Amino acid sequence: MTTRFDRYAGIVFLAIGTAFMIGSRSISTSAYGSNVGANIFPMILGAFLALMSIRLIYETFRKQKTESYKENLDYQRFGIIFTAAVLYALFLENIGFVISTFLFLMIGFQTMQRGRVWVSLVISAAFSCGVYYLYVHVLDGSLPGFPAWLSF
Template identity: 85%
Template sequence: MNTLFDRYAGIVFLAIGTAFVIGSKSISTSAYGSNVGANIFPMILGAFLALMSLRLIYDTFRRQKAEKYKENLDYKRFGIIFTAAVLYALFLEDIGFVISTFLFLMIGFQTMQKGKVWVSLLISAVFSCGVYYMYVDLLDGSLPGFPSWLGF
């Protein structure tokens, strides 16, 4: 790992996470037909990102060894996951939360570690359906459902 890069990345992600938490305060706390407001997910995700960034910054200061090699950055994997994230955001409303999250996770898992397709399928399906069920049914929130052409 590149300690200097990790430290700067941690600082940038800490700022982004803090901005998400602060920005979520200006989003309405309730939505039509939902007991959970639109501000909950950005606030939780921003706080999680900020906490993980603090951990990364702490770890960079804790490392005592100087690195003797330069790590090559993997631009191909970054490009694939970045493109998948942009497509996920673009098609979330059109194809629904469950399908778009499932596809995004499958692409991410297979990009990071090729093989183990069945494990990736299982984790992606359980996570996307589980989050949808917990948020929509248990918390009475609203997420884009399945597309109408599927008949659900």
């Protein structure tokens, strides 16, 4: 992409991240059966998006090149990851957070870079189990667990 597009995208994402942080302040601070309120996750995501946008804007001012080149768009990879994201959202409640996140990450990693399956397996498993453990056991939040047919 061009630095001009990156700069405008950074400004738009900075506005979206700020809106997420402001909007999350009006969400309930506690949830039934959870010590972590529903406002925490949008607040953290908004702050992360805003910080990454500031970084992107900074990088566009550092690199003032005006390269005009045609970039080939990869519709097949986009379609695979978009379909995986939709399926992730549809099956999150049915198969649970850990399994659905693991499968989504595996599909994403293998779509972006074929091979290195063991590395993708380890990262996907560690991330999905780690986030579940941190959110459910450390922060006392609630996420969909394992499905009933797979009870441990």
